[in-house]
Amino acid sequence: MPADDAAASAAVRHRTQVGIVGAGPAGLFLSHLLARAGIDSIVLEDRSRDYVESRIRAGVLEQGSVDLLNAAGLGARMGREGLAHAGIEIRFEGRGHRIDFLALTGKAITVYGQHELVKDLIAARLAEGRPLHFDVSDVAVAGFDGDSPSIRYREDGETHEIACDFIAGCDGFHGICRPSVPAGVLALYERSYPFAWMGILAEAPPASKELIYAHHERGFALLSMRSPTLSRLYVQCGPEDDVAAWPDERIWDELQRRTATSDGAFRVPQGAVLQKGVTPMRSFVAEPMQCGRLFLAGDAAHIVPPTGAKGMNLAMADVHYLTQALVARYRSGSMDLLDGYSARCLRRVWKAQRFSWWMTTMLHRHPEDSPFDRRRQLAELDYLTGSEAAMRVLAENYVGLPLE
Numbered sequence: 278m279p280a281d282d283a284a285a286s287a288a289v290r291h292r293t294q295v296g297i298v299g300a301g302p303a304g305l306f307l308s309h310l311l312a313r314a315g316i317d318s319i320v321l322e323d324r325s326r327d328y329v330e331s332r333i334r335a336g337v338l339e340q341g342s343v344d345l346l347n348a349a350g351l352g353a354r355m356g357r358e359g360l361a362h363a364g365i366e367i368r369f370e371g372r373g374h375r376i377d378f379l380a381l382t383g384k385a386i387t388v389y390g391q392h393e394l395v396k397d398l399i400a401a402r403l404a405e406g407r408p409l410h411f412d413v414s415d416v417a418v419a420g421f422d423g424d425s426p427s428i429r430y431r432e433d434g435e436t437h438e439i440a441c442d443f444i445a446g447c448d449g450f451h452g453i454c455r456p457s458v459p460a461g462v463l464a465l466y467e468r469s470y471p472f473a474w475m476g477i478l479a480e481a482p483p484a485s486k487e488l489i490y491a492h493h494e495r496g497f498a499l500l501s502m503r504s505p506t507l508s509r510l511y512v513q514c515g516p517e518d519d520v521a522a523w524p525d526e527r528i529w530d531e532l533q534r535r536t537a538t539s540d541g542a543f544r545v546p547q548g549a550v551l552q553k554g555v556t557p558m559r560s561f562v563a564e565p566m567q568c569g570r571l572f573l574a575g576d577a578a579h580i581v582p583p584t585g586a587k588g589m590n591l592a593m594a595d596v597h598y599l600t601q602a603l604v605a606r607y608r609s610g611s612m613d614l615l616d617g618y619s620a621r622c623l624r625r626v627w628k629a630q631r632f633s634w635w636m637t638t639m640l641h642r643h644p645e646d647s648p649f650d651r652r653r654q655l656a657e658l659d660y661l662t663g664s665e666a667a668m669r670v671l672a673e674n675y676v677g678l679p680l681e
């Protein structure tokens with residue numbers, strides 16, 4: 278028997294309707310929505326449960342994402358512990374300017390840590406006794422260009438193979454699904470930025486009731502929060518900077534300087550630094566977001582710089598559309614929504630790309646900028662904060678464009 282056939286026959290075999298690679302917000306939320314629609318899935322994750330539940334990342338949910346979570350029966354803890362924010366502050370040249378989302382759009386955002394949402398999603402999945410496998414390895418997808426998609430993986434020393442109708446590639450930017458698409462199928466659009474964010478999670482009360490986005494000649498700073506006692510704080514740093522180059526004192530010093538007000542009254546509350554890390558800045562889109570029976574969702578298909586707080590929300594919108602398409606396929610046999618999945622997602626993805634790029638370029642210091650660029654940047658901030666029309670454009674995008 279050839280070696281490949283021997284390995285295949287040795288595999289423990291499983292069967293499901295949708296095989297999901299990745300237990301981040303996209304994969305977990307998709308599995309939950311599918312279960313509610315009576316569609317079976319198996320979720321594979323190559324990290325431990327503890328790791329994914331403590332991975333500190335995004336924290337802003339658009340109104341549409343909150344509505345989706347509530348409609349899916351996942352809103353209880355978010356409703357109790359999430360912080361509803363009706364606006365943000367843009368601060369530059371020592372002065373703050375509030376952008377009132379509620380007044381401008383009738384909508385708000387909710388601050389709720391991505392890892393808290395992931396905990397809720399995992400708890401819901403396990404409570405229903407549905408398959409979710411952590412710590413798997415050697416995940417490989419195959420057969421999606423024909424009628425017999427399959428996923429192979431290793432778990433507890435054994436090889437497993439899942440036969441499925443469809444594969445959802447929800448395995449993030451560094452996953453294996455997108456690279457498994459044959460060469461020449463995907464067009465990749467990418468932009469990198471000459472800066473990154475040095476971020477900390479600090480045991481300190483938030484500096485303000487709402488997020489503060491600060492533009493300063495020393496660079497950008499963002500004052501955010503995860504709870505009434507935990508602050509999430511960022512300063513613009515070099516793209517190659519390492520955490521070793523940023524001791525806590527340097528981060529606090531830069532935060533204080535970049536967010537200082539002209540009257541000298543403002544101070545960022547300081548506290549123990551619980552976590553520290555670099556968030557890279559990248560804009561990336563893979564088109565189309567599907568190949569045969571493989572569908573990419575979330576960071577596996579697109580990345581935005583975090584300035585516009587869109588990454589997690591885009592992931593949730595993708596799987597909302599993917600669920601609608603899979604439900605249509607299983608209920609009526611129609612492939613129309615599945616065939617149109619990528620185009621439907623990408624219309625929203627590119628608008629979020631545009632907004633995230635605009636927020637990023639407006640608020641950061643660009644190392645190569647000329648004095649003209651600097652003046653233009655300040656004029657843009659002045660215009661934004663002085664024009665109701667301009668503030669409405671920001672507000673409409675920040676709270677999230679409507680889901681179809």
Ligand SMILES: Cc1cc2nc3c(=O)[nH]c(=O)nc-3n(C[C@H](O)[C@H](O)[C@H](O)COP(=O)(O)OP(=O)(O)OC[C@H]3O[C@@H](n4cnc5c(N)ncnc54)[C@H](O)[C@@H]3O)c2cc1C
Binds near residue numbers: 321324334391416448
């Ligand atoms: C370091 C970092 C910091 C971020 N910070 C912010 C922020 O501050 N603000 C903000 O708005 N957004 C932030 N984002 C973006 C936001 O967190 C993402 O957009 C969001 O996580 C997307 O969810 P996802 O489920 O698509 O992907 P992910 O959350 O990346 O989930 C993918 C999952 O797949 C798993 N996986 C990968 N490969 C395999 C494999 N081969 N087999 C099985 N499983 C696999 C991964 O372990 C992961 O659990 C950040 C992203 C990163 C990477």
